[in-house]
Amino acid sequence: MPHVLPTQLPWWVAGPGIGLCVVALYALTNRKLGVSGGWLQLVLTAQRRPVTEPWRLWFTGGLVAGAGLAGVLGTARVSGYGALSEVLSPLPLVVLLVVVGVAIGYGARWAGGCTSGHGISGCSAGSPESFAATATFFCVAIVVTFVVHLLTGGAV
Amino acid sequence: MTRPVKLSALAVGVVFGFFLTASGLGDYRTIHDGLLLRDPYIYLMMAATVGTAALGLLVLRRVGRTAFGGPLQVPRHPVRRQAVLGGAVFGVGFGVGAVCPGITVAAAATGNWYGVVVLAGILGGLWLRGYVEERDLRLRPAPPEPVAPPPAPAGGR
Numbered sequence: 001m002p003h004v005l006p007t008q009l010p011w012w013v014a015g016p017g018i019g020l021c022v023v024a025l026y027a028l029t030n031r032k033l034g035v036s037g038g039w040l041q042l043v044l045t046a047q048r049r050p051v052t053e054p055w056r057l058w059f060t061g062g063l064v065a066g067a068g069l070a071g072v073l074g075t076a077r078v079s080g081y082g083a084l085s086e087v088l089s090p091l092p093l094v095v096l097l098v099v100v101g102v103a104i105g106y107g108a109r110w111a112g113g114c115t116s117g118h119g120i121s122g123c124s125a126g127s128p129e130s131f132a133a134t135a136t137f138f139c140v141a142i143v144v145t146f147v148v149h150l151l152t153g154g155a156v
Numbered sequence: 157m158t159r160p161v162k163l164s165a166l167a168v169g170v171v172f173g174f175f176l177t178a179s180g181l182g183d184y185r186t187i188h189d190g191l192l193l194r195d196p197y198i199y200l201m202m203a204a205t206v207g208t209a210a211l212g213l214l215v216l217r218r219v220g221r222t223a224f225g226g227p228l229q230v231p232r233h234p235v236r237r238q239a240v241l242g243g244a245v246f247g248v249g250f251g252v253g254a255v256c257p258g259i260t261v262a263a264a265a266t267g268n269w270y271g272v273v274v275l276a277g278i279l280g281g282l283w284l285r286g287y288v289e290e291r292d293l294r295l296r297p298a299p300p301e302p303v304a305p306p307p308a309p310a311g312g313r
């Protein structure tokens with residue numbers, strides 16, 4: 001398969017591309033684009049509960065396929081987890097990343113959305129709640145990143 | 157759910173996943189350097205995304221219709237407490253892992269299989285929040301019966 005994609009698309013290509021996905025999903029189906037809601041449908045399925053928004057499973061399936069396509073066409077190859085891989089051996093890293101995931105999933109369900117549902121869809125619709133959620137998680141993430149950076153002496 | 161809705165969601169999902177991955181956000185360093193305020197990429201991309209979507213929604217509101225979903229409804233909410241509290245918990249994971257729910261797939265697709273580990277945690281976190289909400293609902297005393305409105309005074313003006 002030819003590697004036709006650059007390592008990183010310029011922000012002025014990737015950004016508008018994703019923005020148009022939000023518009024297209026509204027224009028076609030009248031639905032609000034979001035990723036964590038799709039994973040939630042998967043959790044409901046595993047719990048054998050009624051799936052409340054089945055279209056999200058189709059969207060998430062598409063997301064996986066599109067990511068796979070970009071992975072095959074792209075030159076970007078990442079091995080390991082950046083600086084975290086350098087300071088942690090694989091087992092502690094896996095434990096840390098599971099905890100990271102739990103915080104992300106727990107917070108996303110509590111907040112009613114994540115970087116996509118609040119950060120992109122809600123903010124572009126002008127929803128005050130999405131502005132508040134997005135400002136909160138970006139500010140907290142920046143503070144946490146700086147704290148970890150200082151605590152590790154700049155290693156992370 | 158009609159067939160066109162399913163296929164539309166699938167098609168938009170493919171394009172979304174493609175751009176998300178081709179943006180290089182699956183590499184820990186892209187978001188981490190952004191959060192360390194060393195690389196403006198994530199902020200520029202976010203601004204371009206929201207700007208494009210906001211313009212598109214402005215046009216779409218004028219049209220007012222959708223192809224397969226009836227009259228357009230774009231939800232807006234006033235700020236509720238849970239959005240800030242949940243956002244803060246989300247931000248801790250977002251900061252430490254430099255990753256979010258969609259990026260886990262982008263990471264795995266570019267060879268960083270730790271993305272799947274984070275995703276497993278996310279599924280667990282989604283389940284855990286549901287468990288906590290249901291437990292709180294059980295522990296909370298039942299809300300009082302709604303009070304019936306007083307009968308209208310008979311023969312009043």
